[in-house]
Amino acid sequence: MKQGILFVMLIFSLAVSAQKANADTAQVVVPDRYNSVEAQTKPYVIMISTDGFRYDYAEKYHSGNLLKYSKEGVRAKDMLPSYPSITFPNHWTLVTGLYPAHHGLIDNYFYDYKRKENYEAGSRKTAEDGSWYGGTPLWALAEKQGMVSASMMWVGSASAAGGKRPSYYYPYHEKFTPSEKVGKVINWLKMPMDRRPHFIAMYFPEVDASGHHFGPDSGETEEAVHLVDQAIGDLVRKVNDLGLKNVNFVFVSDHGMIKVDGEHPLEIPSLLLDKNKFDYYNSQTILRVYVKNPADIRKSYKELKRNKTGDYEVYLDKRLPEYLHFATKDDRYNRIGQIILIPEAPKIFLEKGKKGLVGKHGYDPRRVPEMKATFFAWGPVFKNNLEIGEFQNVNVYPLVADILGLKIDQPTDGKLKVLKTILKEN
Structure with missing residues (x-):
């Protein structure tokens, strides 16, 4: 050992x-x-x-x-x-x-x-x-x-x-x-x-x-x-x-x-692959989305919400549960993004072609x-x-x-x- x-x-x-x-x-x-x-x-x-x-x-x-x-x-x-x-x-x-x-x-x-x-x-x-x-x-x-x-x-x-x-x-x-x-x-x-x-x-x-x-x-x-x-x-x-x-x-x-569950990871929603409209930051147990045109935030949120699977939740940053202290009003440095995708454990988000680790953290405790x-x-x-x-x-x-x-x-x-x-x- x-x-x-x-x-x-x-x-x-x-x-x-x-x-x-x-x-x-x-x-x-x-x-x-x-x-x-x-x-x-x-x-x-x-x-x-x-x-x-x-x-x-x-x-x-x-x-x-x-x-x-x-x-x-x-x-x-x-x-x-x-x-x-x-x-x-x-x-x-x-x-x-x-x-x-x-x-x-x-x-x-x-x-x-x-x-x-x-x-x-x-x-x-x-x-x-x-x-x-x-x-x-x-x-x-x-x-x-x-x-x-x-x-x-x-x-x-x-x-x-x-x-x-x-x-x-x-x-x-x-x-x-x-x-x-x-x-x-x-x-x-x-x-x-x-x-x-x-x-x-x-x-x-x-x-x-x-x-x-x-x-x-x-x-x-x-x-x-x-x-x-x-x-x-x-x-x-x-x-x-x-x-x-x-x-x-x-x-x-x-x-x-x-x-x-690294064998069956969640795919990044196809909507977010448009680099002209979105930046996303994937920590696998939390996916943060920055919408480049503020006018697109609500529409993008609704589309992500409509097309999501049961393995993750989609939140507007301002509507994250208050106890997480991670919503818009808490974001003093404007670094979080406007839309958050949170997988249900033990699911993770993973880009195609990448291999995840066996163990992870990042979820809501x-x-x-x-x-x-x-x-x-x-x-x-x-x-x-x-x-x-x-x-x-x-x-x-x-x-x-x-x-x-x-x-x-x-x-x-x-x-x-x-x-x-x-x-x-x-």
């Missing part, structure tokens, strides 16, 4: 080859950053994301370390990703407290008609350009308030989004093993007090890669879960050995995973429970042996800010009151 994991990691690397071609494994250190005297007294938070770690994976695959830590601390029944349940949008939501349509990262790939540019998750040029990202990420919030931060390849952390990069970060690449990432985080925590980061974000892609290529029920996905679980166990033990006070862990994922994500938290500030109900991922941001003693300086969609009760009283 180890060969399977190596194969997964190879495939994942190839999938982002455009970014990897320019990969630099060297750490970036922003000079002259120090913790204020007050910041040195604050707790530490290590926020860990394991991409694609479905809400039930810990139990399903008997993740010994994560089950132990979550039972000692706090665990949620599940965490609802924001819509669409896609990697870049949800990672940015977790560190800004904003829904994707509010922070602007509405997909891994999209076109901005005002800028006349494409955003591409796999392109270092766009991924590290902070002008694409709305909101103030946790590391920028910390740095602005005199607290040193660090990031191990979290989405957007190599950009100047929010006005400040982390003091220590690595541009994204897939050359480090989970164990190597742990070692580098420990090195950060060994630094002198005035330069030691109090907020650390770290990212593991292996579980998502396995789920995509082999499916959520595969042996390869099980092994990827164990690989990350082992790394987190190693991280916690090494942190404990440092003897630091008040180190807290928040383990999250961006979304879940479902096996899709309220209708497709396999999309639901994971939330565990443990450490001195958290209550013990507490299980809570489902909540939305926008609420992680104010929780972490509160633990670190940071003041949120702009409106967010998350509310501290949702998760405040999981903290011990001072």
Whole structure:
């Protein structure tokens, strides 16, 4: 099975080859950053994301370390990703407290008609350009308030989004093993007090890669879960050995995973193939349509609605369910499009001649429970042996800010009151 994991990691690397071609494994250190005297007294938070770690994976695959830590601390029944349940949008939501349509990262790939540019998750040029990202990420919030931060390849952390990069970060690449990432985080925590980061974000892609290529029920996905679980166990033990006070862990994922019907995909409606009238953007679990002539929107919508099959729904963007926060009134950057086609899981849209992956995400988590994500938290500030109900991922941001003693300086969609009760009283 180890060969399977190596194969997964190879495939994942190839999938982002455009970014990897320019990969630099060297750490970036922003000079002259120090913790204020007050910041040195604050707790530490290590926020860990394991991409694609479905809400039930810990139990399903008997993740010994994560089950132990979550039972000692706090665990949620599940965490609802924001819509669409896609990697870049949800990672940015977790560190800004904003829904994707509010922070602007509405997909891994999209076109901005005002800028006349494409955003591409796999392109270092766009991924590290902070002008694409709305909101103030946790590391920028910390740095602005005199607290040193660090990031191990979290989405957007190599950009100047929010006005400040982390003091220590690595541009994204897939050359480090989970164990190597742990070692580098420990090195950060060994630094002198005035330069030691109090907020650390770290990212593991292996579980998502396995789920995509082999499916959520595969042996390869099980092994990827164990690989990350082992790394987190190693991280916690090494942190404990440092003897630091008040180190807290928040383990999250961006979304879940479902096996899709790749053998019988949905075809792109023929109407949309007219490039003179339409642009469409296919994430397979959501198809966004931009109508070039506004006068054609209503007519095109009616025609798509009339000719659709029972395997997908057609919406005008302004009529999407309000709870998705993805309708016209939420689209602050005008990046979504005017017509949305949403397949019924496990169906996907696929262009002719293309082959889909085994596993996918992106569906509405309220209708497709396999999309639901994971939330565990443990450490001195958290209550013990507490299980809570489902909540939305926008609420992680104010929780972490509160633990670190940071003041949120702009409106967010998350509310501290949702998760405040999981903290011990001072």
